[in-house]
Amino acid sequence: MIAETGLAPIITAAAGLMGAVVLLAVLAGGARLTAITTVATCDDTSQPGQPEPLSAEPCGRRPAVMPIEGLAEPGHGLIAVQAALLMRGVPYSWGGGNANGPSFGIEQGAHIRGFDCSGLAEYAWAKAGARIGGHTSTQWNAGVRVHRSQIRPGDLIFFATNPARPATIHHVGIAVDATRMVHAPSTGSTVRIVTWAGVPYREHEFIGVIRPATIRTAASHTTP
Template sequence: MILETGLAPIFATAAGLMGGVVLLAGLVGGASLTATTTSAMCQTQRPASASATLCGQFPDVIPVEGLAGPERGLIAAQAALLMRGVPYSWGGGGPDGPGFGIEHGAHIRGFDCSGLAEYAWAKAGARIGGHTSTQWNAGVHVPRDQIRPGDLIFFARDPARPATIHHVGIAVDASRMVHAPSTGSTVRTDTWVGDPYREGEFIGVIRPVS
């Protein structure tokens, strides 16, 4: 896990460039999107155990129609970061937030890796599906040296075979991701670059498009 102080400057700088960003309250009726401030989301949706470090840094509301790629990525990254501390639940979570999973996650309300990714990007107005196989095809492939916040970072048992993808994280920057690792853990931020396990399974990066 990284120091909280390492995250705020990333988003503060981006917010200055964009003139402010928002988090979206979620899909309403399966169709429309409602914009809300980060502060409002922190008060109404953020689990008590998650960190408040980034809450309230982006106060301006921007209509979803006016958001471009970088802004949407920042929204997705921020939404995922606000879920830190939520339990891992196999098959759990989706566009509306944490949910009960299946099998050994059936009694745990939380997220698995793809559920967290789906939730984060729903807040940015993109439907990417709830499974890594769908999410791998939900956008454009991005070179590793061009990763930006919100991009989806995928890992596979055999990096030559997309069919073996088993994990996804949401980029915080070029070297860190927020993800739901495994049963018994919680949503957290980790450095994946330089980690032999993650490096050995890295298969690629997708930037979702709506």
């Protein structure tokens, strides 16, 4: 598990380094990247028993069907999560964010420059060389499904109103470790790290984990 204090090697590693260099930097800092099934002990920004509201995905984005090519190596995932962690504190913007970074969103996000959940995921993985698209439905098909016991930093964690139906996916986070993710929660919040494993409403809506491919072409946000 990457403890809160263990995030520093990821965040301070040069953004332009290749995955192998980033991996060495994290390991040098003592971070342990093996899968962990227990709940992490960290400061969760949400209030106990008070789930963060999760906004539905905005209209105006068109998912694309994409062929899977090469799956991401561990170093690519570390680059992706590092990029997301560097965005902590950026405002949530409904429909905001794309492969280039924060942007103004649509509707209630029209005057807020920031990210929504899928915009943050798109940006993070673009930094790692993957074009996963700007909508959760596209991102769900942007790689291969991996078991939660095999979660690696950077993997995409999805949540759905009905976990039996991928069409109801409404939220995505980027794995920090096996129990925590960095995500853009909802209007009025900012990009942050939260614990999801073992949290009842998260577990109830958990649908799966996707490890992206590193080379692809996909539809992006159609935001300003």
